Amino acid sequence: DTEVTQTPKHLVMGMTNKKSLKCEQHMGHRAMYWYKQKAKKPPELMFVYSYEKLSINESVPSRFSPECPNSSLLNLHLHALQPEDSALYLCASSHGAGQETQYFGPGTRLLVL
């Protein structure tokens, strides 16, 4: 398996809802990432997990909570989001935690009402 998969593909949620985004890879990669991408903008790094430990948190609001249950899975828990959080959320993985190629999942398109 040479792909990063993400579920769901689309998500609509209200500002009081709690939801989770899921990401999975079976390439044996030990680093996984969450990015946020607004329309016509580059991906913005949110979190980095290296060997299942959070290694980078780019000052993301606490309404976003990442979780790495094991080396293949990465979740992003969402609670009390704002309309400006509507975006494409991309997961990526790389073989190690150094300067290595990152492989992106297809993303979850999130709309917060």
Add this chain to the structure above:
Amino acid sequence: GENVEQHPSTLSVQEGDSAVIKCTYSDSASNYFPWYKQELGKRPQLIIDIRSNVGEKKDQRIAVTLNKTAKHFSLHITETQPEDSAVYFCAASSSASKIIFGSGTRLSIRP
């Protein structure tokens, strides 16, 4: 903080002609430079990358050049085809796991 500047923001070329996209980075410690292509509604996909110990790399119609002294690198696409139309992002990495992306170039290929 570190940043990567990318130009032009939009580029339109005739099918069969060449396209060049340029990026400049600020962090002199950067030593890994990937290029991603993102089609509308799709994920970013790596098309080519280069490390700082190499000045040029080529893969069929795509090439990347790196000038570490000037801190800039460029993407060259020759014999452009309609399927090359997409947004292209350059990026630079200087530390473990962290990549800084350029602002993107929307490339359109005119038939």
